[in-house]
Amino acid sequence: MQILFTIGMAILAPPVFLFSTRRIDTNKTGVMYGILIGVFAGLGGIAYFAAMRVGKASIVGPVTSLFPLLTIVLAAIFLNERMNKVQVVGVVLALASILLLSF
Numbered sequence: 001m002q003i004l005f006t007i008g009m010a011i012l013a014p015p016v017f018l019f020s021t022r023r024i025d026t027n028k029t030g031v032m033y034g035i036l037i038g039v040f041a042g043l044g045g046i047a048y049f050a051a052m053r054v055g056k057a058s059i060v061g062p063v064t065s066l067f068p069l070l071t072i073v074l075a076a077i078f079l080n081e082r083m084n085k086v087q088v089v090g091v092v093l094a095l096a097s098i099l100l101l102s103f
Contacts, residue, residue: 002045059101069094 017024051060072091075081083091 002042062101063098066094066098 048060048064051064069091072083072087076083
């Protein structure tokens with residue numbers, strides 16, 4: 001899937017850049033973030049398919065779909081965002097579901 005996506009982008013991206021009338025921002029920080037996002041997205045896709053090959057799809061699929069949980073936890077830690085009671089219960093239930101699926 002990742003290979004097909006890359007081939008499709010390699011075909012479509014050059015004409016867009018060549019014939020675009022807009023100026024493309026070449027901020028070095030933005031370019032570096034873009035590259036890092038691409039690398040980590042590719043590694044994440046590879047890790048997902050490796051997990052699907054090794055583990056059961058009935059477990060790997062639901063557990064990987066809990067990725068927003070990481071965003072919530074990181075936002076609480078680094079951005080000092082507060083969660084209300086319903087959100088905390090949701091996080092606890094999501095963590096419990098990981099435990100229940102692992103048995």
